Amino acid sequence: MKKLINTPESFVKESLEGMAAAHPDMIKIHLDPNFVYRADAPVQGKVAIISGGGSGHEPMHVGFVGMGMLDAACPGEVFTSPTPDQMLEAAKVVQGGAGVLYIVKNYSGDVMNFEMAADLARTEGIQVANILIDDDVAVKDSLYTQGRRGVGTTVLAEKICGAAAERGYDLKKVADLCRRVNINGRSMGMALTSCIVPAKGTPTFDLAEDEMEIGIGIHGEPGRERMKLKPADEITEMLALSIIEDPAYTRIVREWDDEKGEWVDVELVDPPFQPGDKVLAFVNSMGGTPVAELYVVYRKLAEICEKKGLQIVRSLVGAYITSLEMQGCSITLLKMDDEMLELWDAPVKTPGLRWGV
Amino acid sequence: MVTRDQIVAWLKTVAQVLEENKDYLTQLDAAIGDADHGINMDRGFKKVMSQLPGVEDKDIGSILKTTGMALISSVGGAGGPLYGTLFMRAGMAVDGKYELTDEDLAALLQAAVDGVVQRGRAQLGDKTMVDALTPATEAFKQAIGEGADTIEALRRAVDAAEQGMKDTIPMLAKKGRASYLGERSIGHQDPGATSSYLILKALLDVISQPQ
Ligand SMILES: Nc1ncnc2c1ncn2[C@@H]1O[C@H](COP(=O)(O)OP(=O)(O)O)[C@@H](O)[C@H]1O
Ligand SMILES: [Mg+2]
Numbered sequence: 372m373k374k375l376i377n378t379p380e381s382f383v384k385e386s387l388e389g390m391a392a393a394h395p396d397m398i399k400i401h402l403d404p405n406f407v408y409r410a411d412a413p414v415q416g417k418v419a420i421i422s423g424g425g426s427g428h429e430p431m432h433v434g435f436v437g438m439g440m441l442d443a444a445c446p447g448e449v450f451t452s453p454t455p456d457q458m459l460e461a462a463k464v465v466q467g468g469a470g471v472l473y474i475v476k477n478y479s480g481d482v483m484n485f486e487m488a489a490d491l492a493r494t495e496g497i498q499v500a501n502i503l504i505d506d507d508v509a510v511k512d513s514l515y516t517q518g519r520r521g522v523g524t525t526v527l528a529e530k531i532c533g534a535a536a537e538r539g540y541d542l543k544k545v546a547d548l549c550r551r552v553n554i555n556g557r558s559m560g561m562a563l564t565s566c567i568v569p570a571k572g573t574p575t576f577d578l579a580e581d582e583m584e585i586g587i588g589i590h591g592e593p594g595r596e597r598m599k600l601k602p603a604d605e606i607t608e609m610l611a612l613s614i615i616e617d618p619a620y621t622r623i624v625r626e627w628d629d630e631k632g633e634w635v636d637v638e639l640v641d642p643p644f645q646p647g648d649k650v651l652a653f654v655n656s657m658g659g660t661p662v663a664e665l666y667v668v669y670r671k672l673a674e675i676c677e678k679k680g681l682q683i684v685r686s687l688v689g690a691y692i693t694s695l696e697m698q699g700c701s702i703t704l705l706k707m708d709d710e711m712l713e714l715w716d717a718p719v720k721t722p723g724l725r726w727g728v
Numbered sequence: 729m730v731t732r733d734q735i736v737a738w739l740k741t742v743a744q745v746l747e748e749n750k751d752y753l754t755q756l757d758a759a760i761g762d763a764d765h766g767i768n769m770d771r772g773f774k775k776v777m778s779q780l781p782g783v784e785d786k787d788i789g790s791i792l793k794t795t796g797m798a799l800i801s802s803v804g805g806a807g808g809p810l811y812g813t814l815f816m817r818a819g820m821a822v823d824g825k826y827e828l829t830d831e832d833l834a835a836l837l838q839a840a841v842d843g844v845v846q847r848g849r850a851q852l853g854d855k856t857m858v859d860a861l862t863p864a865t866e867a868f869k870q871a872i873g874e875g876a877d878t879i880e881a882l883r884r885a886v887d888a889a890e891q892g893m894k895d896t897i898p899m900l901a902k903k904g905r906a907s908y909l910g911e912r913s914i915g916h917q918d919p920g921a922t923s924s925y926l927i928l929k930a931l932l933d934v935i936s937q938p939q
Contacts, residue, residue, distance in 0.1 A: 447805075456800070479903060568762075
């Protein structure tokens with residue numbers, strides 16, 4: 372293992388300390404329990420947006436803390452969900468009296484830890500909504516699995532909901548918006564190489580020189596299918612068509628019902644893409660793939676979208692939700708409406724995403 | 729009868745066993761998950777060990793609840809809330825007790841499994857820790873119903889957990905990260921079922937030792 376670290380045990384903490392030292396104008400960190408929060412928190416009267424997940428996906432989530440995006444992010448160990456005490460402490464520090472939205476990627480660990488945190492926060496008198504992101508079309512059914520994983524759409528939901536909270540949306544409106552972003556976003560990823568979890572020291576899976584893994588998540592877990600390496604255009608076509616031609620997707624998620632005072636099952640349906648849809652096209656590096664290669668992918672993606680009648684109205688290209696040093700990419704398409712578009716364009720100032728300021 | 733000191737010894741043994749099996753559990757998780765289960769459990773029980781001195785003279789319920797809280801705040805992943813809930817519920821089932829009858833132990837096991845199922849909503853056959861824990865609890869209750877002593881009942885429970893753990897190999901995962909692999913999850917032993925077996929086996933080992 373060759374990594375720019377001191378020890379595997381100190382990696383997450385030292386990285387956070389470096390972030391805080393680099394961006395004192397935007398963020399602060401709290402250690403033990405670990406979380407990153409907005410330098411000007413709490414913002415009174417604003418819904419606080421909190422996310423979190425395993426480390427190793429940077430800049431997501433810790434790099435998205437700041438004005439116009441997250442109020443706090445809770446990093447776990449590498450690829451391991453954070454714990455409820457982190458999420459609860461973060462909520463107490465950043466909440467400004469208007470409630471907290473937890474944006475949660477759909478992994479059993481993240482879901483259960485955020486549910487426990489929400490239960491704890493409510494006993495402290497904080498209003499909380501948990502919204503799941505489950506956009507990975509590589510996972511086909513929801514009946515026999517944990518359901519789709521949360522991947523690229525998470526970044527877009529954090530930006531859009533962050534802008535909405537900044538504008539004074541109340542908790543219910545921000546939660547509804549987040550759910551809407553989620554059901555309109557779809558993603559799929561692929562890997563050229565595996566990645567090395569520092570504490571483990573060896574690659575999570577082995578891929579031969581001429582092989583790739585299609586339909587991976589973001590934790591170095593193997594994907595749905597392993598195949599011979601193909602040119603970028605063919606890979607892009609496989610990912611893009613899986614997304615664009617994905618039929619309506621139905622699943623049941625657990626959400627908190629404030630009136631009933633209990634967790635309830637809610638059925639959600641992702642509408643399929645239609646010709647004429649306006650979309651945001653997001654091409655993401657898994658960490659080890661250079662930007663120039665992402666543009667090779669984007670070139671083909673734009674061509675496919677045009678052929679399918681999808682109008683790309685915004686784009687995002689770069690490393691935003693990564694898997695350590697893994698080579699590979701993911702594509703996310705998000706169907707945009709006018710409100711989402713306006714919120715996407717709103718100012719944001721975080722270590723990982725910044726415009727309009 | 730199981731004493732408070734045996735419960736304390738059990739937790740220490742679990743910490744030791746999980747440290748010894750850290751790489752093994754992580755390896756199992758690498759095949760169908762994300763290669764962290766052993767690391768997570770080892771970190772969790774190290775935290776338990778650091779808090780145990782503060783509570784080891786208290787009742788068994790308090791000791792197990794403290795164990796649960798330590799796991800919830802240190803393990804993360806799916807294992808954290810699940811094992812955290814398991815020990816919390818186990819502790820709540822034997823609140824205030826300094827020793828456990830076989831009936832207490834049965835109640836403890838049942839509450840622990842129920843907690844895991846409530847939290848994770850996995851069913852038998854989903855290829856999770858439930859596939860080791862549920863048969864073990866059933867076997868224990870049946871054994872004491874048939875008049876077996878504590879050690880014998882626990883032995884049957886551990887055998888059932890071991891069988892349940894092995895039975896996860898041909899299963900198609902329906903919960904947790906492994907479910908994302910679809911058919912490719914078949915042929916691998918579930919890491920969580922394995923850690924559950926190890927934890928139960930540690931209890932048998934401690935109880936079987938002459939006091
Ligand atoms: N919903 C669930 N119910 C019961 N057990 C589960 C569930 N989800 C996962 N597990 C168990 O958790 C184990 C994985 O734990 P761990 O690796 O610590 O968490 P993660 O999957 O978040 O990395 C699996 O082997 C499985 O036994
Ligand atoms: Mg794991």
